[in-house]
Amino acid sequence: MTIHRITILGTGLIGASAGMALRAARFPGEIVGWDRHPSQVSLAMERGAVDTIAGDAIAAAVSSDLVLLSGPVFAIQDWMERLAPHLKPHQLVTDVGSVKVAIAARALPLFGGSGQAGFLPGHPMAGKEVSGAANADAQLFANAVWLFTEFTGHPLVAEWRTWVERFGCRTMDILAARHDEICAWVSHLPQFLSTALSAMLEDRFGDAPDLRAIGGRALREMTRLGASPYSMWRDIAHANEAEIADALLSMEQRLAYLRENLKTPELRDEFERANHFRTNR
């Protein structure tokens, strides 16, 4: 084992959960935490996600074997820029960002070259509609898939993947472009659908008590992600705009088709396709 010290930059929901999962998996080394909100990293330490709070994020990264970047996509990119000049080839940086083409493009000049640290783009397909270390959970990644997109080889990659698997994850390799395409449809589109539905109901019904009383499980599920924070999704919307716009436009067209066929046999075919999609899950 050669990963002795891990620094987590960004100890919100995902970063703190990773720290707690490392502890639950009996990681024997030191976990150092830093967050731009001091209260988040204090909470992460209280919850056992980190052993030490870093006063200086770059100094902590410099003295670590592995650095985990956790936060919105643009924050991750900023850290990549700031850290790269200080790190050495024996060190590995990995991230949990929701978009991978933009991350890999940013990494290209900064990592993996001669005299540069390594970089491993990663993305655990796990999360919650609530954020922060207060909602972190060592079991957040259990039964989820932790995706990796190829960058350059590094001696610590295999060891980090082993730790991730000990979180209860299945690891999977995928091309960055395919990652961003699929995530646009199975993660980003559901988010924006839920946001649009919630915002529309807010505008139309406000706090109408009968709406609140009548809505059941279907409404709760379909609007759950409406609680998700803009701070995270702004970056995803920017960084994966073309794929998300494509998915949204397709959804608009599909809803129009369904609306025009509420009384025709086409509705049956649409239900059958939907039934088939669910049956194969």
Place this chain on the structure above:
Amino acid sequence: MTIHRITILGTGLIGASAGMALRAARFPGEIVGWDRHPSQVSLAMERGAVDTIAGDAIAAAVSSDLVLLSGPVFAIQDWMERLAPHLKPHQLVTDVGSVKVAIAARALPLFGGSGQAGFLPGHPMAGKEVSGAANADAQLFANAVWLFTEFTGHPLVAEWRTWVERFGCRTMDILAARHDEICAWVSHLPQFLSTALSAMLEDRFGDAPDLRAIGGRALREMTRLGASPYSMWRDIAHANEAEIADALLSMEQRLAYLRENLKTPELRDEFERANHFRTNR
């Protein structure tokens, strides 16, 4: 207590669950069941939802104090037509149909008049994406709202409402038109969104293993209702078409607005409206 015998016509998910909930609430009388699929009513009896299987649905209804009509909206309307000529003023018919204006309109010439049985339009806001007596559950209605729309008074209404409350339901009165409007937005729209999303993903990705592997909780939740049966939703689409088309068109416009603002500050406002909707739940 004057309800001694109840006949349930349609012992699928909702009808069989009502029978099981009556038993769990210690209804002391007889529960007679009938279903157009003999296997459904046999299963309902095995599961304790009914005591007796009716050979002749009309004969069973004629000898009951209360008749519960459970099934797709058009099937309920058919039973209203067929039963009304045989029933007497001391008897009460109630239903669980998902649309109420069309049911109340059909009831108007058939029930509540001189020499006619009573009618109480009802709708429990509970269900599952799977159907049939096999999925019935005495707890299906726990913590749900069971809606009633006013029709004409009847001596058995108060007693039936008391049973419903013993299922763990809150009862609520609502005008039929308001019911159909709100249900279009909080129940029918979520269903058609989920169907459209599932069908679209089926067309675009089919059985692609990476899509299946990567999709997490968001995808599972947003497509859960994609498994719902066309047989039930066809009638709802017909009977509440104008309201549903209105809700779908609004959703299309909302998605277009969001798509056009993926990189503008309007996206923040949309997330804030959605956050507010969820915070107030």
